[in-house]
Amino acid sequence: xxxxxxxVAISVLVLFTLLILNANYIQVIRSSELxxxxxxxRVLAEEYxxxxxxxxxxxxxxxxxxxxxxxxxxxxxxxQAELYxxxxxxxxxxxxxxxxxxxxxxxLSGSDARLTFRRIADxxxxxxxxxxxxxxxxxxxxxxxxVAGLGDVDGAVVALDPETGAVLAMASTPTYDPAQxxxxxPQAIRDYSASLDAADPDPRVNTTVAERYSPGxxxxxxxxxxxxxxxxxxESVVPAPQSYTASDSSRPxxxxxxxECDPSGxxxxxxxxxxxxxxxxxxxxxxxxxxxxxxxxxxxxxxQGGFEMPLAVSESTVGDIDGNAQLANASIGQQNVQITPLxxxxxxxxxxxxxxxxxxxxVDQVQAPDLTxxxxxxxxxxxxxxxxxxxxxxxxxxxxxxxxxxxxxxxxDGVTVGGKTGTAQTTEGGDENQWFVxxxxxxxxxxxxxxxxxxxxxxxxxxxxxxxAQQVMSAFLAAQGGN
Numbered sequence: 001x002x003x004x005x006x007x008v009a010i011s012v013l014v015l016f017t018l019l020i021l022n023a024n025y026i027q028v029i030r031s032s033e034l035x036x037x038x039x040x041x042r043v044l045a046e047e048y049x050x051x052x053x054x055x056x057x058x059x060x061x062x063x064x065x066x067x068x069x070x071x072x073x074x075x076x077x078x079x080q081a082e083l084y085x086x087x088x089x090x091x092x093x094x095x096x097x098x099x100x101x102x103x104x105x106x107x108l109s110g111s112d113a114r115l116t117f118r119r120i121a122d123x124x125x126x127x128x129x130x131x132x133x134x135x136x137x138x139x140x141x142x143x144x145x146x147v148a149g150l151g152d153v154d155g156a157v158v159a160l161d162p163e164t165g166a167v168l169a170m171a172s173t174p175t176y177d178p179a180q181x182x183x184x185x186p187q188a189i190r191d192y193s194a195s196l197d198a199a200d201p202d203p204r205v206n207t208t209v210a211e212r213y214s215p216g217x218x219x220x221x222x223x224x225x226x227x228x229x230x231x232x233x234x235e236s237v238v239p240a241p242q243s244y245t246a247s248d249s250s251r252p253x254x255x256x257x258x259x260e261c262d263p264s265g266x267x268x269x270x271x272x273x274x275x276x277x278x279x280x281x282x283x284x285x286x287x288x289x290x291x292x293x294x295x296x297x298x299x300x301x302x303x304q305g306g307f308e309m310p311l312a313v314s315e316s317t318v319g320d321i322d323g324n325a326q327l328a329n330a331s332i333g334q335q336n337v338q339i340t341p342l343x344x345x346x347x348x349x350x351x352x353x354x355x356x357x358x359x360x361x362x363v364d365q366v367q368a369p370d371l372t373x374x375x376x377x378x379x380x381x382x383x384x385x386x387x388x389x390x391x392x393x394x395x396x397x398x399x400x401x402x403x404x405x406x407x408x409x410x411x412x413d414g415v416t417v418g419g420k421t422g423t424a425q426t427t428e429g430g431d432e433n434q435w436f437v438x439x440x441x442x443x444x445x446x447x448x449x450x451x452x453x454x455x456x457x458x459x460x461x462x463x464x465x466x467x468x469a470q471q472v473m474s475a476f477l478a479a480q481g482g483n
Contacts, residue, residue: 048072048093053108053131053369055088055100057138063088063101068184076182082175083147086206087136087311087362090178094189099206100134100362103310107132107366114374132374133367137161142169142448145475149468154201155454156208158345159472162439162449164379165349165358167309169450169472172341176203201455209313212338213453216424216461217276218435219297219333221347223285224273224397226296228390230288234270234397241265244279246286249325253282253332256423256460270397274405276421278332285331290321293331299385300347301357302339309360316343333424344437344451350383351398352418352439352446355391357382395446398438406462410436410470415477416443419469421461432456436465440473448476 051074055063062084065074076091078084089099097105106112110131139159146157146169159169180192196203205211227236240261243252261267261277272280285293297318298304306315319336321327329335342360350357359382366375386394398418401407407419419438426433434454441447450472452465 047109048074050074050110051130052076052091053110053133053367055084055104055108056133056135057084057143058140060140062136063091063178070184072184075184076179078177078179078182081177081179083143084138085175085178085203086172086208087138087170088178089206090181090204092181092189093184094186095181095193098204099311100136103308103312104134104363104366107134110369115368130369132369133371135364135367137166137168137362137364137377138170139168139476139479141479142472142476143171145169145472146171146468147173147175149452149471150454153454153457153464155452155457155465155468156211156341157450157452157468157472158208158342159448159450159476160345160349160358160360162349162352162446163358165360165382166364166379167360167362168448168476170206170208170342170362172205172207174199174201174203206311207453208341209309209311210340212314212316212340213433213455214424214426215333215337215339215344216422216433216435217278217281217333218339218344218347218420218422218437218461219331219337220273220276220281221351221394221398221420221437222296222300222302223281223288223293223331224269225300225351225386225390225394226288226292227269227284228393229296229386230292232269234393235268237266237268238272238280239265239283240267240272240277240280241283242279244282244328246282246323246325246328248323251325253278253328255279270400273397273420274400276401276406281331282328286324286327290327290330293327294318294321296385297337299383300350301343301383301385307359309362311362313342313360314340316340333422341451341453344435344453345449348398348419348437348439348451349449350385351391351394352441352449353391354388355386356384395439402438406460407436407438407466409462409466410438410440410473412440412470412474412477415440415473416446417470417473418446419466421466423460426456434459434461434464436461436469438466438469438473440477447480448473 052065054061068075089101091101108131150173156172242260245252255278302316316339402417406421417440422435424433437451439446439449452468457464
């Protein structure tokens, strides 16, 4: 063989070798990754020939597959679509999966390893393969109250069982219809998606876990926790001037509406929280120091990274603090402090649960197609941010907020309710976001913790968010026979 032919032969051999290596890399190394890719419509098409498992809330199907006479054997439908779309997400031939449809796809599609014997049995018996079911922790009464309470505003509600961490309600608005993204008509799917693309905010985004916002005065609970853990009591007197100027700034910080907190210029810690005195907590945060404030926030879950429950949760954060002026603003929930609505509910839940923060979870159990339970979520402690004694004092302070202060509109007759309002300025002299976090139940036995967030509303957290929290907590307690 002459030299030119030899070079051609070697080049061809090298190219064939690279082709074989690439094919093996894709089919062996990346096969699992590609198969799980939400954009892999070939896998989705194959799954449409199998009955997908249901997503269930309190015995009711909130996502199910029904047989069709189309080329695709099953169609995904969503009874009570807009009530549960925040959680279910969609199952789309064009856009893949989101929400629980994605997080629990292996169970729902029937490809989970725990269903291997079931699949083998299906082969021998000739039984049509099908996916397993996912039972959620949501409480229908609380969920309905959350969606109804939010109405047409842009916002979010999360409710937790303080003792277990189970998610009782999870809603964000505006909502959308996942069935229109899960039809068998690709053009109709794209048209509906385009209409959602034009919306602001995007209804498909679960803001309860995916977005972060300035918490405003809700963060005063964390500063209070740090102070109480360091030897303060609810009755400890702290400075509460009409304005506060940090040592490294010439710009004063004021109370809401530039009001004075107390004519004496000082207040007990419980009174400062009750009326949400900015200057008291700005000074208190500076006195405690940035490290101590950050340490307390981390104990409640901020700056600890995101996690899955099984939906992916964005990390809440204190952010950078450079100097006392920034610390003063961070101590009232401004500056660079950002939390998810879920994190707001977690703060209230930890206080309500005597200082134990339980890991939030949304899936109660997963079932095989024959309804056999193959996995049951067991509650577990995520952290212990404060002692039981500190938690008890914080509970008393939060009850005072609802009974005597800015959270009065969260009151429920015959029920002990504690809470904290928050109104966070998002732009200089511009829009504000409204918060309420709190708990409710028989005295000494909180049964529900809640966070309500409203984006860009006109008013305060006490005016707008507290009434929604009241509706959610009241509906849940009534359904439990407690109110």
